[in-house]
Amino acid sequence: MNVEYLGAREIRGALLILEGVEDVAYDEIATITASDADTPPLTGRVIRIDGDVAVVLVFEGTRALSLTNTVTRFTGRPMTMPLSQEILGRTFNGMGRPMDGMGNISATVRLGINGTPVNPTHRIYPRGYVETGFSAIDGLLTLIRGQKLPIFTGDGLPHDRLAADIAANISTPSTAIVFAAMGVKHDIAEYFRRSLTESGALERSVLFLNLAGDPPTERIITPRCALTAAEYLAFDCGMDVLVILTDMTAYAEALREISSARGEIPSRKGYPGYLYSDLASLYERAGIIKGKCGSLTQIPILTMPGDDITHPVADLTGYITEGQIVLDRALYQRGIYPPINVLPSLSRLMKDGIGEGKTYKDHPDLAKRLFASYAKVSDARAMVSIVGEEDLSEADRKTLAFGRYFENDFIRQRQGESRTLEETLGLGWDLLSSVL
Amino acid sequence: MKILNDSAVGKIHGINGPIIRVEHIRDTRDFFMSERVRVGEDGLMGEVVSLRNDPPLKTVTVQVYEDTAGLKPGTEVFGTGHPLSVRLAPGIAGHIFDGIGRQLDADGQTNDKKWPVRMLAKPGDKTNDGTFWSEVAETPSVIYKAILPIGAEGTVLSCVSDGEYTVDQVLLEIETPNGLRSFSLAQQQPVRVPRPIRRRLPLTRPLITGQRVIDGLFPIAKGGVAAIPGGFGTGKTMTQHQLAKWCDADLIVYIGCGERGNEMVEVLEDFSRLTDPRTGESLMARTVLIANTSDMPVAAREAGIYTGLAIAEGYRDMGYHVAVMADSTSRWAEALRELSGRMDEMPAEEGYPAYLASRLSAFYERAGYVENINGTEGSITIVGAVSPQGADFSEPVTQNTKRFVRCFWALDRRLAYARHFPAIDWMASYSGYAAELIQGEQAENRRKLLDILYEENRILEIIKLMGSESLPESQRLTLHMAKRIRGEFLRQDAYNPVDTFTPLSEQAAIVAGLLNG
Numbered sequence: 001m002n003v004e005y006l007g008a009r010e011i012r013g014a015l016l017i018l019e020g021v022e023d024v025a026y027d028e029i030a031t032i033t034a035s036d037a038d039t040p041p042l043t044g045r046v047i048r049i050d051g052d053v054a055v056v057l058v059f060e061g062t063r064a065l066s067l068t069n070t071v072t073r074f075t076g077r078p079m080t081m082p083l084s085q086e087i088l089g090r091t092f093n094g095m096g097r098p099m100d101g102m103g104n105i106s107a108t109v110r111l112g113i114n115g116t117p118v119n120p121t122h123r124i125y126p127r128g129y130v131e132t133g134f135s136a137i138d139g140l141l142t143l144i145r146g147q148k149l150p151i152f153t154g155d156g157l158p159h160d161r162l163a164a165d166i167a168a169n170i171s172t173p174s175t176a177i178v179f180a181a182m183g184v185k186h187d188i189a190e191y192f193r194r195s196l197t198e199s200g201a202l203e204r205s206v207l208f209l210n211l212a213g214d215p216p217t218e219r220i221i222t223p224r225c226a227l228t229a230a231e232y233l234a235f236d237c238g239m240d241v242l243v244i245l246t247d248m249t250a251y252a253e254a255l256r257e258i259s260s261a262r263g264e265i266p267s268r269k270g271y272p273g274y275l276y277s278d279l280a281s282l283y284e285r286a287g288i289i290k291g292k293c294g295s296l297t298q299i300p301i302l303t304m305p306g307d308d309i310t311h312p313v314a315d316l317t318g319y320i321t322e323g324q325i326v327l328d329r330a331l332y333q334r335g336i337y338p339p340i341n342v343l344p345s346l347s348r349l350m351k352d353g354i355g356e357g358k359t360y361k362d363h364p365d366l367a368k369r370l371f372a373s374y375a376k377v378s379d380a381r382a383m384v385s386i387v388g389e390e391d392l393s394e395a396d397r398k399t400l401a402f403g404r405y406f407e408n409d410f411i412r413q414r415q416g417e418s419r420t421l422e423e424t425l426g427l428g429w430d431l432l433s434s435v436l
Numbered sequence: 437m438k439i440l441n442d443s444a445v446g447k448i449h450g451i452n453g454p455i456i457r458v459e460h461i462r463d464t465r466d467f468f469m470s471e472r473v474r475v476g477e478d479g480l481m482g483e484v485v486s487l488r489n490d491p492p493l494k495t496v497t498v499q500v501y502e503d504t505a506g507l508k509p510g511t512e513v514f515g516t517g518h519p520l521s522v523r524l525a526p527g528i529a530g531h532i533f534d535g536i537g538r539q540l541d542a543d544g545q546t547n548d549k550k551w552p553v554r555m556l557a558k559p560g561d562k563t564n565d566g567t568f569w570s571e572v573a574e575t576p577s578v579i580y581k582a583i584l585p586i587g588a589e590g591t592v593l594s595c596v597s598d599g600e601y602t603v604d605q606v607l608l609e610i611e612t613p614n615g616l617r618s619f620s621l622a623q624q625q626p627v628r629v630p631r632p633i634r635r636r637l638p639l640t641r642p643l644i645t646g647q648r649v650i651d652g653l654f655p656i657a658k659g660g661v662a663a664i665p666g667g668f669g670t671g672k673t674m675t676q677h678q679l680a681k682w683c684d685a686d687l688i689v690y691i692g693c694g695e696r697g698n699e700m701v702e703v704l705e706d707f708s709r710l711t712d713p714r715t716g717e718s719l720m721a722r723t724v725l726i727a728n729t730s731d732m733p734v735a736a737r738e739a740g741i742y743t744g745l746a747i748a749e750g751y752r753d754m755g756y757h758v759a760v761m762a763d764s765t766s767r768w769a770e771a772l773r774e775l776s777g778r779m780d781e782m783p784a785e786e787g788y789p790a791y792l793a794s795r796l797s798a799f800y801e802r803a804g805y806v807e808n809i810n811g812t813e814g815s816i817t818i819v820g821a822v823s824p825q826g827a828d829f830s831e832p833v834t835q836n837t838k839r840f841v842r843c844f845w846a847l848d849r850r851l852a853y854a855r856h857f858p859a860i861d862w863m864a865s866y867s868g869y870a871a872e873l874i875q876g877e878q879a880e881n882r883r884k885l886l887d888i889l890y891e892e893n894r895i896l897e898i899i900k901l902m903g904s905e906s907l908p909e910s911q912r913l914t915l916h917m918a919k920r921i922r923g924e925f926l927r928q929d930a931y932n933p934v935d936t937f938t939p940l941s942e943q944a945a946i947v948a949g950l951l952n953g
Contacts (some may be wrong), residue, residue, distance in 0.1 A: 013623060016911050018471065023508060023510075024508065024509075025506045025508045026451040026504050026505055026506065026507045026508070027503075027504070027505035027506060029505070030503075048450070048451065048452045049448070049450055049451045049452075049455075049508075049509055050450040051449050051450060051509060053510075078505055078506065115731075117729065117731040117732045117733070118505075118531065118697055118729075118731065119540050119706070120697045120698075120700035120727045120729055121532060121541045121542075121700075121701070121704065122542050123698060123700075123701045124701070125698055125702050125705055126698065131903070140845065153729050208605070216445045250844040264777060265783050265787045266787060267773070267786050268825055269788065269825075273770060273773045273774050273777055273787050274734070274770075274774045275728070276694070276767070276770055277694070277730065277770075277774065280694070280731055281730075281731050282732030283730075284696070284697055284730055285731070287512070287697065287698060309827075310825075310826030310827065312830065314823065315667075315668065315825055315826050315827075317492075318667075318668035318669060319791065319823050320696065320730060321669045322696065324668075324669070341713055343853040344669075344849075344853055346669045348669075349698070350703075351931060356774065363933075368855065369746050371854075371855045372854070372855060375853065375855065376853035382900070383899075383903065383904075385906070386735075386900070386901070386902075386903055387903035391903060391905060391907075418540075419520035
C-alpha cells in the first residue's frame with residue numbers, strides 16, 4: 001500500500017490525528033516524516049479509528065511535525081521485530097533498532113512485538129530452582145526458572161547492583177540476559193553493560209536502551225521489543241532467558257502521559273484504568289511453554305515513589321507477579337547488602353520448587369522457622385523503644401539478638417560473596433540453634 | 437462463514453480497543469441488546485452493548501471478545517440472532533474454558549465424542565418443566581442430568597434406547613400443546629439471564645470447608661455469599677484453592693478472572709493429582725475452570741463471570757450443591773471500568789461506572805439455596821476474591837461488595853508478613869450466618885474463643901503503652917490462651933497433608949482442648 005497522507009487535523013503531545021484516511025487497520029504501524037525537515041522517519045501506531053479519522057501515537061514524539069508538512073504512510077501491518085541468533089551481544093534503542101553501529105540484523109523470523117495470550121493449558125507450572133548466590137533469596141524467597149519476580153525499591157537503593165549480581169551469578173553458557181532500560185539514566189545502563197562484560201555474559205546478552213532523555217512514548221515499545229527478543233531466544237532457541245526490565249515506574253508514567261493526552265478518565269493517581277491489563281500483558285509473557293525447551297524469567301525493577309508499597313504501579317505489579325523482593329532503606333543505611341526485607345517479600349512459586357527431591361529436605365522447614373523468628377523481631381524492637389533494653393524479658397532479648405545476627409550474618413553478604421544453597425541452609429540452622 | 441438470510445448486518449465505523457462502533461445497514465433485521473455478533477471474515481465474537489438511532493443512521497456499539505488488531509472500518513458485522521450463551525452438555529466437568537465458554541484443553545466437549553446415555557424418559561411419559569429425561573456419567577464423580585426447559589410440558593412421543601450418543605444427536609421428542617419439540621443432550625444457556633427457580637429456601641446448612649478459622653469462627657452457608665478482600669500476597673488465591681479443594685460441594689466452578697496463567701495450571705495439576713475425600717476420585721473430576729487470564733482480552737473478562745454462573749446454575753438445576761470461586765471480582769470490575777471508559781460513559785467513583793454497585797449486587801444475588809423448577813433442591817455458594825488497590829478497603833469495589841455479602845473474610849497483611857496463614861483477620865471478619873449454622877455448645881465455645889481473642893487485642897494495646905512487666909496474672913493467662921488459639925486453631929498449614937483439612941468433629945475437639953486445657 002503506497003498511499004501517502006499529507007497534513008494532519010490535529011497534533012497533540014505524541015498524538016497525530018489524521019482525517020480522510022481509508023482502509024486503515026486498528027493497531028497498524030505508520031511511518032511519518034516531515035516533508036520539509038531532514039529528520040529520520042518516525043514510527044507511529046493507530047490507536048483509535050472513527051470513520052475516516054485515525055488517531056496515531058507517534059513513539060519518537062511529534063517534534064518538527066506541522067499540520068501541513070506531515071507525510072504519513074500506513075504499512076498495513078502491526079509492529080514486528082526482525083530476529084535471529086545474531087541479536088546476542090547487540091545493543092538496540094528503545095524502538096528495537098540497532099544502535100551499536102554493527103548494522104542491521106539479518107532476520108530468520110519476524111515476530112509481532114505484542115505477543116499473544118497464552119492458553120493456560122499450554123503452560124508448564126515452573127518448579128525449577130535457580131541459585132542466585134544470595135541467602136535472602138535462595139533460602140527464603142527462592143527464585144524459580146520461569147518466574148516473574150520483581151524488585152520493589154526506592155530511589156538510591158542498590159537495586160541495579162542486585163539485579164546485575166543476580167544476572168552474573170545465574171549465568172551459564174545456556175543462559176541469555178535481556179536487559180530493557182526504560183527512562184533510566186545513561187550511567188545505569190552503562191553500569192549494566194560493564195557488569196555484563198565483567199561476568200563474561202555480554203556476548204549472551206541483548207540490550208534495549210530507552211534512556212531518561214529519550215522520548216517517553218518510546219518506552220511503551222521498549223519492553224515489548226525486549227520480551228519479543230527474549231521469547232525468541234527462549235522458545236525458538238531453547239535458552240534460559242533472564243529479562244531485567246527497569247524502571248517499570250517510568251514505563252507506567254509514559255502510559256499515563258499518553259492516556260492523559262487522549263483525554264481518558266483516570267483512576268488512581270492519574271494512571272489509566274487499564275494499567276493492570278497493560279502491565280499484565282508484559283509480565284504474563286514470563287513462563288515455560290509445553291513442547292519448548294527454554295524458559296523466560298523476569299526480574300522487573302520498579303522504584304516506589306516515596307517508598308510507598310501501595311503506590312498503583314507497585315500495587316498492581318504485586319497482584320500480577322509471582323511475588324516480590326522488597327528492598328529496605330533502613331537496612332541499606334546500616335550498610336547491609338542486599339538490603340532485602342524478607343517479611344513483605346514473597347516468592348509465590350517457592351513452595352513447589354523447594355524441598356525433598358528439588359533442593360533439600362530441610363529447606364521448607366528452615367524457611368518457615370526463620371520467617372517466624374524474624375517476624376517477632378520488629379515487635380521486640382518496638383518494645384525496646386518503650387521500656388528500654390534493661391527491662392526486657394529474656395525471650396525478647398533473645399529475639400533482638402536473633403534479629404541482629406539474622407541481618408548481619410544471614411542477609412548481609414560481602415562484595416562478590418556468593419553462597420551455595422548448602423551454605424545458606426547451614427548458616428540458617430546455626431543461627432536458629434545458637435541464638436534461640 | 438454461514439450467514440443467515442435474516443441476519444442483522446452492519447459495517448464497522450470506529451474502533452477503540454475492544455469496543456467497536458458499527459453502522460447498521462438498513463433493510464436487514466435490527467440488532468438487539470446482548471445479541472452475539474460475528475465480526476469480519478475471521479468471525480471474531482462480540483456482543484451488542486448499546487444501540488442508537490441517529491436518523492438517517494442506526495449505530496450499534498459492540499464489545500469484541502477477541503483481539504481487534506487488524507480490524508478496519510467497513511468490515512462487516514453480522515448478528516447471530518442469539519444472546520451470548522454457553523452450551524450446557526456433558527464434557528464440562530473436569531475441563532477448562534475461556535471467558536466466553538470455548539474449551540481450552542483438548543478432549544472434552546467435542547462434537548463427535550459419544551457419551552454413554554441412560555434414558556430416564558419412556559414413550560408415553562408425562563413431562564413437565566425441568567423433568568430429568570436422561571443421565572450421563574460425565575466424570576467418575578458427576579452425573580450429568582439432561583433437563584427439559586420451561587415450556588416442555590407434554591407427552592414423550594419417542595425416545596432412543598440407552599446407548600452411546602453425541603451431544604447434538606436428537607434423543608427425545610415431546611408432543612407439547614405448542615407442537616412437537618425435540619431434544620439433544622446439549623442446551624444453549626444465555627449467560628446473563630439467571631435460570632428460573634421455583635423458590636428460594638432459607639440458608640441453614642453449612643458449607644463445610646475443613647478450614648478451622650472459617651468453619652469455627654466465620655462459617656458460610658450452602659447458598660451463601662462471601663468475599664475475601666486482601667492486598668497482594670495475603671493469600672486470596674490460596675484460600676480459594678483451599679475452599680475449592682476441600683469444601684463439601686458437589687461441583688466447583690473456579691473462575692479465574694484476570695489472574696495469573698500459572699495459577700490456572702497449578703489448579704489443573706494439583707486438582708488432577710489430589711483425591712476428593714468424599715468420593716475417592718480426583719478433585720478435578722468435580723471441578724470446572726473458567727480461565728480468562730490477565731493477558732487475555734478484557735471484554736472476555738467481563739463475560740467470564742457470567743459464563744461461570746450459567747454453568748453453575750445448570751448443575752444446580754440437576755440437584756447439585758455448587759460452589760463458585762470468583763478470583764478476582766476486582767479484575768472484573770476493572771474490566772467494566774475499562775469498557776465503560778472506552779464507550780465514553782460518565783464515570784462515578786474512581787473512574788468506575790455508575791452501574792458497578794448494581795452489577796455486583798446482581799452477581800451475588802445469583803447465589804442461593806433453592807427449590808428448582810422440577811422440585812429438586814440445589815444451591816450455589818459464591819466466594820468472591822476482592823483485590824483492593826493498595827490494600828485499602830475503602831475503595832469502591834470492596835465497599836460495594838460489602839453491602840451485598842453476609843460473610844466477610846478480611847485478609848491482613850501483617851498476618852501474612854508473619855506467615856500466619858490463612859491470614860484471615862479475626863478482628864475485621866464477620867459472618868452473618870454464624871447464628872444459624874453454629875448452635876448449642878459449639879456456639880458457646882465460639883463465643884469464648886472470640887472473647888479471648890478480643891481481650892488479647894485489648895491487652896496488646898496496653899502492653900504497647902506500658903510494657904508487659906506489670907500485667908496481672910489473669911491477663912497473662914489470657915495472652916497465653918490466645919497465643920495457643922492462634923497457633924493451634926486459627927493457623928492452618930495448607931501444604932501439610934494432614935493439617936490442610938480438619939473435619940468438624942476434630943475441630944470441636946481442638947476447641948474443647950484449648951478452652952479446658
